[in-house]
Amino acid sequence: xxxIERDSLDELFEALRRRDYTTVGPTLSQGAxxxxxxxxxxxxxxxxxxxQDGGTYRLKRRDDDALFGYAVGPRSWKHFLHxxxxxxxxxxxxxxxxxxxxxxxxDPPAYAFIGARSCDLHAIATQDKVMLExxxxxxxxxxxxxxAFIVAINCTVAGGTCFCVSMNTGPRATSGYDVALTEVIxxxxxxxxxxxxxxxxxxxxxxxxxxxxxAGEVEAASAGVERAAASMGRELETDGIKELLYRNYEHPRWxxxxxxxxxxxNCTMACPTCFCTTVEDVTDLTGETAERRREWDSCxxxxxxxxxxxxxxxxxxxxxxxxxxxxxxxxFDQFGTSGCVGCGRCxxxxxxxxxxxxxAAAIRATDGLGSAEGGADGTxxxxx
Amino acid sequence: MVPEPxxxxxxxxxxxxxxxxxxxxxxxxxxPRFGPGQFxxxxxxxxxxxxxxxxxxxxxxxxxxxTVRSVGAASAAICAAQPGEVLGVxxxxxxxxxxxxxxxxxxxxxxxxxxxxxLRPAVLGALAESERYERIVLLYGGRAPDQLLYMDQLERxxxxxxxxxxxxxxxxxxWNGHVGLVTTLFDEARLEPExxxxxxxxxxxxxxxxxxxxxDRGVDAGDIHISMERNMKCALTQCGRCVFGPxxxxxxxxxxxxxxxxxxxxxxxx
Amino acid sequence: MAHPHxxxxxxxxVGTFAGLDGAYLELIAGCGSTTGFDAGSYxxxxxxPADSFYLIRHGRIALELFAPARGQMIVxxxxxxxxxxxxxxxxxxxWHFDGRATEPVRALVFDxxxxxxxxxxxxxxxxxxxxxxxxxxxxxxxxxxxxLLDVYGKPDV
Numbered sequence: 136x137x138x139i140e141r142d143s144l145d146e147l148f149e150a151l152r153r154r155d156y157t158t159v160g161p162t163l164s165q166g167a168x169x170x171x172x173x174x175x176x177x178x179x180x181x182x183x184x185x186x187q188d189g190g191t192y193r194l195k196r197r198d199d200d201a202l203f204g205y206a207v208g209p210r211s212w213k214h215f216l217h218x219x220x221x222x223x224x225x226x227x228x229x230x231x232x233x234x235x236x237x238x239x240x241x242d243p244p245a246y247a248f249i250g251a252r253s254c255d256l257h258a259i260a261t262q263d264k265v266m267l268e269x270x271x272x273x274x275x276x277x278x279x280x281x282x283a284f285i286v287a288i289n290c291t292v293a294g295g296t297c298f299c300v301s302m303n304t305g306p307r308a309t310s311g312y313d314v315a316l317t318e319v320i321x322x323x324x325x326x327x328x329x330x331x332x333x334x335x336x337x338x339x340x341x342x343x344x345x346x347x348x349x350a351g352e353v354e355a356a357s358a359g360v361e362r363a364a365a366s367m368g369r370e371l372e373t374d375g376i377k378e379l380l381y382r383n384y385e386h387p388r389w390x391x392x393x394x395x396x397x398x399x400x401n402c403t404m405a406c407p408t409c410f411c412t413t414v415e416d417v418t419d420l421t422g423e424t425a426e427r428r429r430e431w432d433s434c435x436x437x438x439x440x441x442x443x444x445x446x447x448x449x450x451x452x453x454x455x456x457x458x459x460x461x462x463x464x465x466x467f468d469q470f471g472t473s474g475c476v477g478c479g480r481c482x483x484x485x486x487x488x489x490x491x492x493x494x495a496a497a498i499r500a501t502d503g504l505g506s507a508e509g510g511a512d513g514t515x516x517x518x519x
Numbered sequence: 520m521v522p523e524p525x526x527x528x529x530x531x532x533x534x535x536x537x538x539x540x541x542x543x544x545x546x547x548x549x550x551p552r553f554g555p556g557q558f559x560x561x562x563x564x565x566x567x568x569x570x571x572x573x574x575x576x577x578x579x580x581x582x583x584x585x586t587v588r589s590v591g592a593a594s595a596a597i598c599a600a601q602p603g604e605v606l607g608v609x610x611x612x613x614x615x616x617x618x619x620x621x622x623x624x625x626x627x628x629x630x631x632x633x634x635x636x637x638l639r640p641a642v643l644g645a646l647a648e649s650e651r652y653e654r655i656v657l658l659y660g661g662r663a664p665d666q667l668l669y670m671d672q673l674e675r676x677x678x679x680x681x682x683x684x685x686x687x688x689x690x691x692x693x694w695n696g697h698v699g700l701v702t703t704l705f706d707e708a709r710l711e712p713e714x715x716x717x718x719x720x721x722x723x724x725x726x727x728x729x730x731x732x733x734x735d736r737g738v739d740a741g742d743i744h745i746s747m748e749r750n751m752k753c754a755l756t757q758c759g760r761c762v763f764g765p766x767x768x769x770x771x772x773x774x775x776x777x778x779x780x781x782x783x784x785x786x787x788x789x
Numbered sequence: 790m791a792h793p794h795x796x797x798x799x800x801x802x803v804g805t806f807a808g809l810d811g812a813y814l815e816l817i818a819g820c821g822s823t824t825g826f827d828a829g830s831y832x833x834x835x836x837x838p839a840d841s842f843y844l845i846r847h848g849r850i851a852l853e854l855f856a857p858a859r860g861q862m863i864v865x866x867x868x869x870x871x872x873x874x875x876x877x878x879x880x881x882x883x884w885h886f887d888g889r890a891t892e893p894v895r896a897l898v899f900d901x902x903x904x905x906x907x908x909x910x911x912x913x914x915x916x917x918x919x920x921x922x923x924x925x926x927x928x929x930x931x932x933x934x935x936x937l938l939d940v941y942g943k944p945d946v
Contacts, residue, residue, distance in 0.1 A: 224521050226564065226607075233545050233605040234564050236521045270770070271520070271755035384786050411759030414752045418565030425565035432758070439760055441750050443590035444943075453788030461762060468765030536943065590943060632941030662941035688936045692861035695828075695891040698851060699865050700932040707868055722940040728932075 136348040139316070141202070141325040143344040145175050147286070147314075150342040151247045156284055159215060160249030161208065167192060168208040170215070173249065176202060187295035187368065187479065189488030199320050203250055206294025207478050211407030212255055213262060215246055216279045217431075223275075223414075225426045234425075241275060245282035251312065252290055253305030254297070254478040258407030259285075260311055264470045265410050275429075284335070287312035291319075291359030296479030298369040298492055304476045306363040308332075314340055317356035328356035369479060371492040372499060376473075379499055380464040384456065386504055388497050393452035395487045400433030402481035402489075403458065408474050411439070434458050459491060520755065522562040522607025527600045528582050534666045536589045537633065538598040539574065541582030545605055550583050554615030555640030556746060556774040560754050561585060562607030563600070567593035570751040572637035572773075573611060578647040583608070586636035586668065612754040614774045616641040617744060621716035625654045627708070629729050631701055631721025635659055635668050637746055637773070638720050642681065649680050656682040656708050660701030660725070663687050664694045684708050701725065702732040712737035718774075720746040727784070730777055743777035745784075764789055796821045796897060803844060803870050805921050813914050820903035826850075826890040833874070833888045840882060840901045842874030848894030852886040865933065866891065872925055877901030 139147070151158050152174075160173045163180045173179065185205045186193045197204050226236045251259075259280075266276035290297075290306035299305030308315050313336030316327040328348050331337035348356075403409040413432035418425040432439060435454050440447040448454045466474030475491070482490045529541035543550070553573050562568040569591070575584030589598040600606055618626070618641060626645055630638045638657075645655050657676070661667040664687055677683045684704040686697035697704065701721075715738050719726050726745050733743055749761040749768040761768035764783035766775070783789050797818035800806045806814065824843075826832050832843065832850065843850070849868050853861045864886065867873050873896075876884055882901070908915030 226522075228564065231605075232603050233524050233526070234607075235524070236607070238521055266757065269756055271757065273755075273757055381782075384789070410757070412753070413758065413760075414568070416562070416565065416567045422565055427568075432760075434759065434762075439750065442748055443594075447749065448788045450788060457762075457789070465762070465765040469762075469767075660941070662939065666941065686866075688939060688941065690863040691859075692853065692863070692889070694863060695849075697849070697866045697868070698863040700936045703932055706870060724935065724938060724940045728935050 136353055137329045137340065137345040138348045138352050139327045139329050139343055139345045141176075141327070144202070144327065146343040147339070148175050148249075150339045151284065153342075154284075154339070155245060156247035157244035158247045158249055161203070161205070163194070166194060168194070168205055169210045170208070170212065170248070170250075171210075179203070179250075180205065184292060185294065187297075187483045189296070189482050189490050190485055191295075191488070192483050200325065201292075201318055201320055203288045203316075203318050204292050206290065206292060206297055207252055207255065207480060209405050209480065209484055211405070211478070211480070212248055212251060212259055213407055213410070215248070216259065216283065217262065217266065217273075217276055217410060218279075219431045221275055221429050223427045223429050225424060228423050241278055243279045245284070246279065247284040247286065249286045250288045251285050251308075252288060252299075252478070253308040254299045254302075254476040255407055256285070256287060256308055256311040257302075257304040257476040258478070261408045261470065261472060261474060261476065262410060264472070265408075284339075285312045285314075285332075287315040287332070289315060289317040289356070289360045290363045291317065291356075293363040293366040293368060294479055294483075295368040296482040296490075297367050297477065298371050298479060299477040300364050300367050301369070301371040301373060301492075302473060302475055302477035303373075307360050312336070317359060319352065319355045319359060321355065326352070328352055369477075369482065369490070369492045371475075371477065371495055373473070376495065376499075377464040377467045379495075379502060380460045382503060383498050384460070386498050386501070388494065388501070388504075389452045389456045392455050392489060392494055393450065395489055396435075396451050396455045397487060398435040398451045398454055399486060400435040401484045401486065403433040403435060404431065405480035405484040406462075407478060407480070408462070408476060409433075413438070434461070455489075459494060462491070463495065520609055522560070522568070522609050524605045525583065525608045527602050527604050527606065530600065530602060533586065533668050536598075537586060537666075537668065538589075539584060539586045540597070540600065540606075541575075541584055542606065542608065543582050544608075550580070551611060553577055553611040553640075555618070555644050556616040556637055557611040557613045558637070558754075558773065559583075559585070559608050559610030559612070560751075561587070561593075561597055562609070563593050563596035564605070564607070566596040567591075568607070568609075568752075569593045569597070570612075570754060570769075571597070572746075574636040574639045576643040577640050578644055586633070586639075588633045610754065612769055614770075614772055616644075616718050616774050617776075618645055620742075620744075621645070621718075622651045623653065624716050625656060625711055625714045626652045627656045627658065627710065627715050627717045629658045629701060629717060629719045629721075631660045631725040631729075632662060632666075633668070634719075634721030634725075634746070638718060639669065641718060642676065646676060646679050646681060653714060654682060655680065656710075657684070658701050658704045658708055659683070659685045660704075660721070661685070661687050662689070664690050664696075682708065700728070702729050705732065705736065710736060710738075715742060717743045718745075719743065723748065740778035740781060741776060744774055745777055745780075746774050747772045747780070796823070799846065799897060800844065805844070805870070805872055805925055809917060809921075813917065816907055816911075816914060817899070817904065817918075820907065821897050821899045824896055824898045826894040826896070828890055828892045828894075830890050831887060832890060832894070833884045835884055835887050837884045838882060839874060839876035839884045841898050842872060842877050842901060844897040844899070845869050845871055845873060846895045846897065848896075849891045850894060851889045851891050853889055854886055861887070861889075865929075865936075872922070874901075875922065875926065878905070878922070
């Protein structure tokens with residue numbers, strides 16, 4: 136492990152720029168801390184933190200100048216890896232009633248993500264499974280993902296809605312990064328304990344002024360991460376959660392949450408693992424050219440499950456249930472992991488403060504309620 | 520994955536709202552191989568793209584066939600396409616009817632309405648090797664006599680050894696056939712539950728009712744295969760719309776084994 | 790009139806009467822005889838007195854209703870092994886549909902009043918028959934309800 140003084144951190148940006156990376160990281164924008172293109176430490180929200188709770192997000196000044204003293208904001212890295220809007224192809228009418236399709240040239244920049252939290256690293260790994268494994272890897276995601284350089288930050292501050300500890304996804308980054316930093320602020324010092332997670336990470340670090348970390352410095356960094364781990368805003372009991380939800384498809388809690396849920400889809404926009412999209416086929420007024428665009432979509436829309444005649448999931452109850460059971464249960468059967476990384480964004484950005492951890496706990500506390508048949512596992516509550 | 524231009528070489532109106540199109544690759548490439556039950560994404564230029572089951576004969580050569588019902592903008596545009604016009608085709612995608620599982624047993628195909636279209640390739644495939652099956656039975660229910668598909672062909676299939684029984688939900692006096700739900704054909708067809716491997720396709724209500732009627736008679740849930748329908752935009756397991764419990768209808772389906780999915784199939788709005 | 794023994798053998802084979810005691814089969818057979826109809830003929834018409842019911846052995850009978858400007862509408866067809874007619878069980882004992890043989894029909898016909906009287910005299914027979922008739926009616930009601938949903942029709946947009 137090495138130590139990089141705060142004042143040397145800009146050398147990291149320079150080293151990345153020399154390698155033609157487009158550096159992206161947290162910055163202040165419209166009252167929140169979002170990930171956007173940044174060029175130096177001056178763009179980081181130094182001295183800011185966030186107060187998060189159900190349906191609540193406020194920025195607050197810290198009493199120090201920490202560069203990464205906050206949790207995650209409304210954007211996640213999927214904004215860059217899985218773009219919200221992208222044109223897939225254009226088509227032109229040709230001779231004899233035919234048409235010709237031209238795939239959209241796609242030459243995305245090589246991104247360097249500065250300040251990726253462990254929960255988000257797990258989210259990226261989860262989206263890698265969704266987008267890259269299987270019979271049809273997504274080339275749009277692949278082109279952005281293959282070159283992405285990741286500088287992780289080990290959280291020393293836990294957000295008000297964080298529960299990465301419950302999901303085993305943090306706060307310490309354990310894999311999926313090129314460089315990992317832990318920020319330490321002491322009375323008279325401000326430094327980063329750094330380690331490489333890959334060969335190219337090591338090469339970049341070598342170009343940033345550093346020295347070997349002393350034992351006390353490594354301990355200080357660890358202590359910071361442990362403080363974060365001990366102050367999680369939320370908890371989610373994950374033991375047997377897939378079977379729990381499979382058993383409770385007809386639980387009355389779904390009716391209750393649906394009375395609050397606006398089906399606005401904020402959760403799906405903010406969630407770093409949600410990946411659903413729609414496709415728009417459009418044509419110009421002459422009808423000579425057409426194009427297809429892919430855009431983020433949400434399972435909360437009526438259109439999402441539309442088959443001729445109506446939506447399969449027309450009630451808000453069924454749509455909330457779909458989102459939560461996909462995220463916490465069926466995701467396991469599809470991808471081998473949970474879909475939730477405990478980042479808390481869905482709780483913070485829900486306008487009516489619906490809390491996935493609270494919903495899961497409520498169902499667990501009254502497992503089997505209201506269902507004679509039990510639900511999707513075929514057992515009956517009478518058998519238990 | 521982009522749509523491949525395919526030219527309409529023939530079109531036939533089956534009923535008031537259903538057409539069968541024959542397509543050939545504009546590039547001249549041979550017809551792609553497909554399994555019975557698979558679907559293509561058909562694209563009408565500038566209008567939209569919809570999943571349509573392939574309804575043609577997988578064992579014979581000839582154009583790529585799709586029977587399409589006009590229910591929305593894209594399907595209406597596809598139905599209206601005339602010979603010479605070009606549509607986009609992506610595919611084939613999805614799972615196939617497992618004919619091999621019916622070998623040595625009675626293959627019972629139960630189709631409702633437009634549901635006969637995705638089953639036609641299975642029927643044709645089975646008839647081409649009819650000696651592999653004890654019996655091939657088609658139970659077909661439609662809305663009314665003028666809304667039945669492929670009636671001219673069914674007579675030929677009967678001559679080829681297909682045990683065909685047809686019913687409609689309502690009819691006038693010039694109909695001398697059966698009137699009633701397709702499950703009321705089970706007795707007439709002398710259904711043998713323990714010998715039966717069933718393949719069902721049609722509106723979900725009809726599938727549920729027919730599957731239950733078969734289970735009530737003793738057909739094993741593992742011997743019933745159904746075709747699921749969900750919203751599909753990408754057919755590549757990426758847009759997430761066709762998620763059905765733990766499965767993707769575009770990949771684990773549309774043909775699914777009843778015993779694999781019945782716990783989700785019996786839930787509403789999943 | 791066919792020999793009652795032959796009839797009770799015939800009805801024993803039919804699902805509706807399966808499992809009935811031999812003595813009861815004879816009782817029921819005593820109310821029955823064989824009959825037949827040409828294709829296109831009408832064994833009964835809506836409004837006719839319903840004093841009998843049929844058990845189809847071969848062929849098919851269509852239940853129809855006539856409406857002005859729409860003509861004859863078939864609501865259901867019944868085939869081999871099925872009972873045609875329930876209206877003999879309850880007042881006003883009138884057929885509620887037309888019945889047309891869509892192909893040549895061979896059937897057993899049972900005297901409704903005869904059977905009703907036997908059921909009144911022997912409630913066990915009555916109960917056994919009612920159970921079986923109710924089961925047939927239930928099955929038919931269930932399929933008819935799904936038929937009414939018009940699932941193959943285009944949903945209203």
